[in-house]
Amino acid sequence: MGTARGGRETRQRSCARIDANLPCMAGACCCSAFPTGGLPPSLTQGLDSLNGGPKRCYSRPHPPMCAAPAHDAFDQAKELFFDGLKAFETARFDAAEQLFMASLALFPGRISTLINLAATQLELSRPQEALAVADQVLALEADNVDAWFHKATALGLLNRHREALAGYEKVLQLGTLPPAEPWFRHGQTLQALDRPEQALASYDRALAADPTLAQAWSNRGGILREMKRNEEAADAFRQALAHGADPELHRYYLASVSAQAVPATAPAHYVETLFDDYADQFDAHLVGLLGYRAHSTLARHLAALDRGPFRSALDLGCGTGLCAPLLKPMTQRLAGVDLSSQMMDKARALGLYDRLVHADIVDYLRGTDERYDLVTAADVFIYVGDLAPVFAALDRAMEAKGLFCFSAERAADESTDFELLPSLRYAHSERYLREMAMQHGFELVQLVRAPIREDQREPIHGMFVYLGRAEGGQTRLMRQ
Template sequence: MLLQRDFRPGFGGEVYRRGPGPVESRGGIPWRRCYSPAPSMSTTPAPEAFEQARQRFFEGLEAFKAGRFADAEQAYLASLALVPGRVSTLLNLVATQLRLGRPQDALGRIEQILSVEPDNAEARFHKANAFGQLNRHPEALANYEKVLQLGTLPPGEPWLRHGQTLQALGRPEQALDSYDRALAADPAIAQAWTNRGSILRDMKRSEEAAAAFRRALALGADPELHRYYLAAVSGEQATPPTAPGHYVETLFDDYAHDFDAHLVGQLGYQAHRTLTTHLTGLGRGFRSAVDLGCGTGLCAPYLKPIAEKLVGVDLSSQMLQKAQALGLYGRLVHADIVAYLAQTDEQHDLVTAADVFIYVGDLAPVFDALDKALEPGGIFCFSAESAADENSDFELLPSLRYAHSERYLRGLAARHDLDVVRLVHAPIRDDQREAIAGMFVYLRRPESAR
């Protein structure tokens, strides 16, 4: 929520217009309120100082709009140095610091505002967003509820954020009610339709989910992402060959902080152990291994003892930070797995992909790129979710995961002259208390490929 205001020395009623701030999905709705100067401002600033502060304020506004958030922050700080405590400037500084990913700094400024104006709804809204960035969801929820109680902001956006926080707390039914309230206030909030569709999809209410995704798409939501959603829940869109890259990256960046506990502890994930157990059963060591889609490094403790060199590749920078902390990878690469395989100058004698291909339907580009990266005699092993229809190559499921047929995987191996050393059917994880059937595939490039 970025504030664009008349910057006048009289401190009268000022117009607040929502602009392209970091916590807004839409803008352009005005509202009015009185401005109270901070207690430290017992005297009106000199006209020269006020004019300089005003210039810095609007420089900050323009820098923010242009995406130059560090410049915006410096401009707002300069404005505050000239006219301390001005709430409009503090609020815009807070919005900027949240966009810079510094919620702790923002919280300090927010408390400065609330010490003067405890019922400032904009400050409460930013406070809730800051707690959300810090994954302090109960505190975020309490502040969104305070914003809604104050009733001085248009309610659509606060209800949207309220619902997102309830989702983060694992309360989807209540989140759905919040999204309905957001849409009752403003039916044009595309993100509320998207989030509503996601909850309905998880509830297996596919027709309602598809309707919500269609509404979001009509309102300008990401076309690639929403066609992917619609293909998963209704089949009315052609099945895309892969999940959108930005979807996967954002999903795992957001998921990184509790990924291991949720996946292994709550979903009973075991693909990393199953894949590496059968790999060590081959009874050989490896010169150079690459862990595709390495995530937080769940496979690393099992791969490091059998590989002289271990490289990890992932699309999520947040996941790579977690993997780096393990100290088991010689090198970590932030890249798409196909791009890495196609562009690397290295040849590996072990390539692994544990629970990666649930986000890749068409595996032909992976196998094509592997031709260059896997040395003769090398092993390529991976897991895949099992498709219900063995006559299909791959399916996009309502869970947004891809499943593959054994026939398809064996066909790809044959076309690329890879021998099937082992293929094991075993569960990958649990989903809503049901074991998800999977395959663990071990392929070898013949020595004669030299």
């Protein structure tokens, strides 16, 4: 599953790849040979024409900023340019930006340097600045294909997807770049505009141009999965794997649409990236559009148990802090842990948590010296299949009479422990949850069957489970 925002699945185009086709901005004197000795091939590709091959220079009068620099200044600008390329190719983007800007200060208006500056600013997640630089190039050369490419990428990152789509269409119209990457970005943008059928067609065009483009196979598989065309999706994910896509992530995708072995958990980097990207819209989308209610249902039945007040509570997978206003009145101290730093920034802004930790929940439970008498996990285990490590880690993090409360999606097949659904969420059987509790010294205090959220206006059935460490508790079963 790729992002539809034109991010780093494919490195932003730098001028090292297209310098042979770029005009210089200060007349023929600017086209002096650039030395390439000692540079790796990836940096010298396309520079041969600058060292004696045919050149395109502007013949119209140049503004004063484009006047030919003094020889020493030109040599220094050239050196800074190549140092910037080296920094870019080794992912030292802060340094690359400074070097390209220093080169431009000595040699203003050079298109190749401006193109590289825009590429670097995109890598630094500063699309507004990259957009301004791309527009500066287009004011000088209206059909500069790399400027259009960077402009479209920046517009996508700014969620201006219709404008981004027009930009990629301009790139394709100009026809001077290899078509695979522009068609791929075109497909990403159509996905962002919720036009999946058209996005599929764009990915097919990208793959016709380059059948080894793993991310296009991956994104194609993601669309087919959402369309419930599982066999086609599985084939696309297999192709992505065959062409070098992230194996852990794509085996997870493949397991959701095929009989492939189900992994124990979702890949941590998938969950972290998903929620970092989702943080700004999370509350409105989940609660407003999907009718999410796991946090409120979990807290309501917890309060009804009348087991508080608690000394110290831990909110596992706290996210943006939806549970915090509901848990805080029940406990003297409230901590939260989550994989997504962007989600935790939202939680921190509430001012309700006494402590927030950016970590994997099992790693945190295994390493903490804190002891909690209340641990909650609302809608967390949809990303965790095998719950044994969680239960084992709770043993050292919970007080002897603590309470563990969580929600889980309910598996359709009670004979399975857990299953990975095409939604990329895990569902667990009630039998499995009861076995986990018994094996790890917990006693079922209460189990509530109730909807967790909606998906395409259909309720997603779940379970709200309340487990105690003390013996002799009364087991109750409720339906709601």
